[in-house]
Amino acid sequence: MRLTKLVRGFALIVAIFTYQVPAFADAQAEVDAAMTSSPTVKVFQKRDWVGVSLFFGFEPAQPVSSKGIIIYPGGFVDPRAYAPLARHFAEQGYHAAVLTLPFNLGILGTHYANYPKHYWKDEVSGWVIGGHSLGGVVAADYVNVNRASWDRVDSLFLLAAYSSDLAYLNTLEIPVVSIWGSEDGLTTAQDIEGSKARLPANTKYVRIDGGNHTQFYYSDTLQDGDNPAQISREQQQAMVQQELGLLLN
16 A cells, blocks of 8 residues: 555656656747846846746836735646736736746645745735636635735736635635636636635626637647637736736726
8 A cells, every 4th residue: 555655655756757848838939028127127037045936027127006916827838928917917016926836836835925025025015816727716715714804915817817715715705717718628618607605796807709728828739638729828818917907006
């Protein structure tokens, strides 16, 4: 029995490293541009004292608000694939962070939102927190635990995601928006419908007609199990930007 557990544990570790390798953003031009500092936005990688990466920060040169946004990436997706979305809000004057979770797996870093919150504790007084796919599940778990006013969580967004059975947020008293695509092959309309009981009654649901799972981040490779989108990535991203902008405003 002990040997069996060891074998299973080793297999899990191998699987994690196997699936991490190809999980890099390949919409290279857009990602590279978003990850490059400019006179208006400082881009940096925050690490802890032993060198472990915590988040990519996007700091506006001229902030327009004391609010910021934190993004939990999808499972096994390179966090840089969400850089264009974070960069968009930094260009608008908001502090933004994309978390760099252990092995690109959110469940190993639920608490990671604490790092940008602490780093910008003097600049940002309220946070819009959410994520894509598994990252959204983890973000919901984080918000579920950090409900107190001093936690400074102003709203939650779910991109092709929903809360787990461990995170009943139906009594949550902050704005929540759930966004998904009609062509999504991984997070379906049935998944969204089935999770509504775990979210507040006033949750805003936004279906992106023609959108899919992959276009919530920047990649030229269709994610396994997903369906081709019927709209462009720019159109899908614009709708996401619009909804998240409403939360920030």
